Amino acid sequence: MNIAIKTGELPTASTEPLRVHHFVRGALVEGNDVRYTSRDLGADFTTPAIDLDALITPRSEPGPLFDVKISEIIDFLVETGERMDLERNVHLQECAERTAVTNPLPRRVIDNLFRQARNYLNKKAFTFQIERNFGNPAYLDGWVPTTDPFGNKTSIRAFPPRLIHVLAGNSPTGAVASIAQGALVKAVNLFKMPSSDPFTAVAILRTMAEVDPNHPLVRSMSAVYWRGGDAAIERTLYRPQYFDKIVAWGGGDAINNVIKYLGPGFQLISFDPKASISMVGVEAFASDATIEDVAERAAADVTVFNQEACLASRYIFMEGSREQVDRFCEKLLPRLGVDRQTASAIAPPLPGEMREEIEVLQAMGDSYRVWGGFDGRGMVIRSEEPVEFHPTNKTANVVQVASLADAVKYVNVATQTVGVFPFNRKAELRDRLATAGAQRVVRLGGAGKHGVGGPHDAMYPLQRFVHWMVDEDI
Numbered sequence: 384m385n386i387a388i389k390t391g392e393l394p395t396a397s398t399e400p401l402r403v404h405h406f407v408r409g410a411l412v413e414g415n416d417v418r419y420t421s422r423d424l425g426a427d428f429t430t431p432a433i434d435l436d437a438l439i440t441p442r443s444e445p446g447p448l449f450d451v452k453i454s455e456i457i458d459f460l461v462e463t464g465e466r467m468d469l470e471r472n473v474h475l476q477e478c479a480e481r482t483a484v485t486n487p488l489p490r491r492v493i494d495n496l497f498r499q500a501r502n503y504l505n506k507k508a509f510t511f512q513i514e515r516n517f518g519n520p521a522y523l524d525g526w527v528p529t530t531d532p533f534g535n536k537t538s539i540r541a542f543p544p545r546l547i548h549v550l551a552g553n554s555p556t557g558a559v560a561s562i563a564q565g566a567l568v569k570a571v572n573l574f575k576m577p578s579s580d581p582f583t584a585v586a587i588l589r590t591m592a593e594v595d596p597n598h599p600l601v602r603s604m605s606a607v608y609w610r611g612g613d614a615a616i617e618r619t620l621y622r623p624q625y626f627d628k629i630v631a632w633g634g635g636d637a638i639n640n641v642i643k644y645l646g647p648g649f650q651l652i653s654f655d656p657k658a659s660i661s662m663v664g665v666e667a668f669a670s671d672a673t674i675e676d677v678a679e680r681a682a683a684d685v686t687v688f689n690q691e692a693c694l695a696s697r698y699i700f701m702e703g704s705r706e707q708v709d710r711f712c713e714k715l716l717p718r719l720g721v722d723r724q725t726a727s728a729i730a731p732p733l734p735g736e737m738r739e740e741i742e743v744l745q746a747m748g749d750s751y752r753v754w755g756g757f758d759g760r761g762m763v764i765r766s767e768e769p770v771e772f773h774p775t776n777k778t779a780n781v782v783q784v785a786s787l788a789d790a791v792k793y794v795n796v797a798t799q800t801v802g803v804f805p806f807n808r809k810a811e812l813r814d815r816l817a818t819a820g821a822q823r824v825v826r827l828g829g830a831g832k833h834g835v836g837g838p839h840d841a842m843y844p845l846q847r848f849v850h851w852m853v854d855e856d857i
Contacts, residue, residue, distance in 0.1 A: 400427035401481050403581045406588040407437045409602040419610060421485040421578040423552070428485065428581060430608050433616060438605055439625050440571045446543050447599035448569035453523045456566050457509045459600050463591050464504025469497045478586035482555050486579045488688060489727040493555055496725065500556040504563060508835045513567060515836035516845040517541060523569065526854060536856045541849040543569035544627045547620065549611070549641065550584065551632035551654070552577030553691040558584040558606075561630070566600050568848045573626070574606040577633070581608040612640050623648030627850055631655075652847050654840050657693035657799035658773070659684070661827055662787045662812065665702040666805045667711065674714055677804055680828030682718035684802045685779045686726035686761075687831045694800040694823075694830045697774040699781045700790035708783045709752065712763045716754045719761025719777045725831060729759035730776040740772045769793055787812060796820035799840065802827040 405412040414431030421428065440446060448456065469475050475497050483490040513520045521527050526538040546565055551557045558574065562584065565572035574584045584606035591601050609616045611633075621629065621644035631641050632654045645651050661684055667677040684696040699715075701708050722728045733741075744751040744764060755762035761777040764770060770780050784790045787808065794801070794816055801816055803809045804827035813824045822841040825832070 400429050401484060403428050403430045403576075403608055404585050405431050405433070405605075405607040406585045406592075407434075407605045407607065408440075409592065409596060409604070411585075411589060411592075412607075419578060419608070421581075423487045423579045424485055426485045430581070433607055433609060435616070435619055438573055438607065438620065440545065442545075442624065446545070446569065446571040447602040448566070449543055451569065451599050453513065453520055453567070453569075456569070456600060457506055459591075459594065459598060460504045460509065460563055460566055461506050462594050463587070464501040466590050466593065467497075467501040467504070467587070469494060472586075472590060474586040474589045478555075478582040481582050482580050485581070486552070486555060487691070487731050488555070491722075492688070492725055492727060496554060496556045500559045503556075503559050509563070509567060512836040512845070516843045523567075523849075538854040538856070540852050540854075541568070542852045543571070544848055544850045545571040545625065546573070546848060547626050547629045548572060548574045549629065549631040549633055549637060550574055550577055550580075552579030553688055555580045555583045557632065558587060561632075562587055562604065564845060564848065565604070568845055570603065570848065571626075572604050573620070574604070575611075576606055576608045578608070578610070611637055617644065621649065628652055628848065630844075630848065652842075652844070655797075657797055657822075657840070658698075659694050659696050659800035659802075659830060660790075660794070660798060661685075661696045661699040661802040661804075662790055662808075663699060663701045663711075663804045663827065664787055664808055665707070667701070668703060668707050674711060677827065678711060678714035678718050680802075680804065680826075681715055681779070682721065682761075683723065683828050684800075684830040686719060686721075686723060686730075686777055689726050689730040690775050690777050692831075696800070696802060696830060697778075697780060698769050698793070699779055700784050700787065700793070701781055702784060702786060705783065708765060708781060712752070712754050712765050712781050715779060715781070716761060716763050719755070719763070719779065726777075730761070732759060733757060733762075733776050733778065737772050737775065737778070740770070741778075744770070788815070791815045791819055794819035794821050799823055800825060800830050802830050 400418060402415055412431045415429035416432040418429050479493050479497055483493055522541040526540045528538045530536050548561050550561055576584050588604050588606055628650045629641055630652045631638055634656050638653055638655045641651055661681055667674055681699055687695040720728050738757060745753050750767055752765045764780045766782055769782050774780050798821040800823045801821050802825050806826045809824050816824055
């Protein structure tokens, strides 16, 4: 093709934008050819021009990881994790400094996330994840012979795919999971970085390169930034002759943009926008200590990433009288304005339209009641029906219901996580929640905690990533 793409605004002498590096098939690429502005905070940054030829591994040659044993890949990931110490890794330190300028999460939370990220690169976790996704890990390393009930012989392999990953921007360390997943399926990987964090993926890949710059895993990875929707780039890359699947995280606009390129041989694996809820039974009012505990658990679920995460609760459906529910709201409000591992005491200001909606509700009488103000320390809205806007920035909508069974009617395929109290009521609700479309049920207060190797968004991702190939000898 011999195409180099330059898009965006030209730099001016009056500003000094952040510099974003690219990482292409094992090599660091530097330059400030293209200028962009981040979506969330309006920070300017520059990137190298994109050479589309360099991002493509021809289908005439296997990917670098094709013949590498999965055990070796896991060992390499673990060694990378050992080097991801924020106190010693200069790439992560530089990344944290720059990400704090482009990402709405506060610097303290960003640092906490980086300190936790290395824990994901764990040998036991990877081994269990592969077993849960594939049953037999041998599918990843070669052809597995099988015989069906009628004596027909076949061999099956989970063949390494060619993947484009559209990374999410709400958590800087989401790139760690995506890079590890791409490595575990031996893919040729192209990571499109988000404008709210065009740094973390490259910092991780540079750390990998320090382990062994010539390792096939390093050569199987590329991370670049372009503005989503740039047809000059996407109409070239988003083709089945170059890639098999696009793994997309992000908002509705990002997913819809990808959909228009789909067709035979080019599939979408979508981690599309989700909202999460809490369901609290009347048992919460058994004692003063219980209601205090429930308020703390609910607040912990609401405030994950300052309510930017899909798993952060936005609606709390609660059994009880009006007096009881209002009492809970009073207890919940101060727990929203607390510094936590993944949340700050003060969140960014509410969007203007949402603030106007809340001001209207405040004037509508007793059917709505609002606790808190617009100071970023959180707000609680009590209502009889869920509010029509999307609560964010530590805003909890507490909806009074006659029973938790009645709340199931508000669950749909966009409902990701449901936190339940008391915990023993999960069993009575989970089948109905799944029928309605929900994908995960947890103990209240456990939204941010995950079991290893389980489904995500109602699927086993690694199983979906690979290209399943069968050799039939019948």
